[in-house]
Amino acid sequence: MSILDVKNMHKSFGNTEVLNGVGFSMEQGEVISILGSSGSGKTTLLRCINFLERADEGQIYVEGNLVFDAAETKNRSAAQIRKAQLNFGMVFQQFNLFPQYSVLENITLAPKLLAKERGDFKSNKKEIFSEIEKNALELIDRVGLAEKVNNYPCELSGGQQQRVSIARALALNPKILLFDEPTSALDPELTGEILKVIRALADQNMTMIIVTHEIGFAKNVSDRIIFMDRGVVAEEGSPEDVIDHPKNERTKEFLSLVDRK
Amino acid sequence: MNAWQSLLNGFGVNCMLFAVTLVLAVPLGLIITLGTMAKFKPLKWVMKTFVWIIRGTPLMLQLFVALYAPGLFGHPMSSRMTAALIALVINYAAYFSEIFRGGIESIPVGQYEAGQVLGLTKVQVFFKIVLFQVIKRITPAMGNEIITLVKDTALARVIGITEILMSASRFAASGVIWPLFASGLYFLAFTALLSALLSYAEKRLNYYQG
Numbered sequence: 001m002s003i004l005d006v007k008n009m010h011k012s013f014g015n016t017e018v019l020n021g022v023g024f025s026m027e028q029g030e031v032i033s034i035l036g037s038s039g040s041g042k043t044t045l046l047r048c049i050n051f052l053e054r055a056d057e058g059q060i061y062v063e064g065n066l067v068f069d070a071a072e073t074k075n076r077s078a079a080q081i082r083k084a085q086l087n088f089g090m091v092f093q094q095f096n097l098f099p100q101y102s103v104l105e106n107i108t109l110a111p112k113l114l115a116k117e118r119g120d121f122k123s124n125k126k127e128i129f130s131e132i133e134k135n136a137l138e139l140i141d142r143v144g145l146a147e148k149v150n151n152y153p154c155e156l157s158g159g160q161q162q163r164v165s166i167a168r169a170l171a172l173n174p175k176i177l178l179f180d181e182p183t184s185a186l187d188p189e190l191t192g193e194i195l196k197v198i199r200a201l202a203d204q205n206m207t208m209i210i211v212t213h214e215i216g217f218a219k220n221v222s223d224r225i226i227f228m229d230r231g232v233v234a235e236e237g238s239p240e241d242v243i244d245h246p247k248n249e250r251t252k253e254f255l256s257l258v259d260r261k
Numbered sequence: 262m263n264a265w266q267s268l269l270n271g272f273g274v275n276c277m278l279f280a281v282t283l284v285l286a287v288p289l290g291l292i293i294t295l296g297t298m299a300k301f302k303p304l305k306w307v308m309k310t311f312v313w314i315i316r317g318t319p320l321m322l323q324l325f326v327a328l329y330a331p332g333l334f335g336h337p338m339s340s341r342m343t344a345a346l347i348a349l350v351i352n353y354a355a356y357f358s359e360i361f362r363g364g365i366e367s368i369p370v371g372q373y374e375a376g377q378v379l380g381l382t383k384v385q386v387f388f389k390i391v392l393f394q395v396i397k398r399i400t401p402a403m404g405n406e407i408i409t410l411v412k413d414t415a416l417a418r419v420i421g422i423t424e425i426l427m428s429a430s431r432f433a434a435s436g437v438i439w440p441l442f443a444s445g446l447y448f449l450a451f452t453a454l455l456s457a458l459l460s461y462a463e464k465r466l467n468y469y470q471g
Binding site for chain 1: 299307369371374375376377378379381382383385389390392397437467469470471
C-alpha cells in the first residue's frame, strides 16, 4: 500500500491557476524530488499536502486513509486537520526557528505540548519530559550540533539553523518529511551540510519529498524525480531517465538552463 | 503644610492615575486590538473608527467629555476621579492597541506556519511562539507611551483633580512661584525610575536578536 496518495490537486490564487491536476503516489522509504522552474507549482503542491494551503480540488490519502478531500462540504475540525498534519514534517526554506528559544527548546516545544494530550501525562510528566529531552539531544547529535544545544538560533549559521529545523521536524516522528527548497536561503558553501543530513536520512529509509533546485543532489538522493511545469506533472521517472534522458520538451529546456552538477 | 509635602500629596494623585490607567489600559488595548484585527468587517470598522476618534481628539477634550457627557443622558458623573480615569484609560488603550497591532503584524507568517506544522493549536501558537516576540518588539514603543502617560496625568487638573500641578499653581497664585518649578523635579525623578526599569527590561529581552 502506498504511504501517500495525492490525487488531482487543483489550486488557484485569484485568477492564477497554480496547480492544475497534480497527482502522484509514493511508497514507504521512497525519496522523491520535485523539480521545476519558479512558478511551476512545486512549493504550492507541498503546502497543499501539508494543509498550509487548502486545495480547491483533489484528495490526499495517507496509508490508504483519506485525510483531505476538497469535495467535502463539511469542513474538517481544526483538531482533525492537526492530526492529519502530524503525518508530515516540514522543513522550510527560511528555517522558521523560534528565535526566543534555544536549540533544545526549539526541538522539545512541540513534543512537550503534544504530550499534554496523553492520558498518562499527569502521572508521568517527569518521565515523559525527560524522554522527550533525551530524544531531542539524540536528534541534535544526529545533525551534528551537540555543542550548540543551548545556543539561540541567532547565534547559528544558516546551515546550522536549517539542521536544527530538520531535527525539530524529526522530533515528532513524522511518516513523511517535506522539504521546501531547504538550501535556497543558504550560501553555496553551506548547502553541503544540509544535503549530507538529507542523504543520511535517505540512507535510514526516511520517506521524503524534496522540492529543490539542486539537480545534482536530487539525482544522487532520489528514487524518483517529478518534473513540474505550469501546475502539472510534466515528466516523472527515475533520476537517470528524467535528468539524463528527458523526453519532455520543457524538462529538456529547464535542464539546459540550470547547473546540473 | 509646607510646599514640598503638599506637592508630594499632589504627586500621589498623579501616581495613582498613572498606575490605574496602565493596569486597565493594557488589557482594554488588547481587546481593541482583537477588534481592529477581526475578520468580521463591521466589528473591525467600528473599532477602527473608535481608535480614530480617540487618537484624533485632544485628551483634554476627552476629559471634559468623560465628566460632562453622562450628565447629558441624565446620569451626572458623581466622581471627578472616575471621569479622569475613564478618559485616561480609554485614551491610552487606543494608543496601546495600535502598538499591539503593529507588533503582532510584524511577526513573520513563517512563525505561525512553523507552529502549525508542528501540531500546535492556534492558541498555543499565539501564547508559546508569537506573544513573547511581540512583547520584545513593542517594548521600546510602549516605554515611550508609558513615559508620556506619567506627564499626561497632569491634565486631570482641567476637570478639577488636585494633582501636583494644581497644588503648585495654588502656591503660584499666592505669589510663591518656586513650587511650580519644583513640581518638575517629581516628574523627572519618577520618569528616571521608569526609564531605568524599561531599559533593564529591554536589556533582559535582548538575549536574542530578531
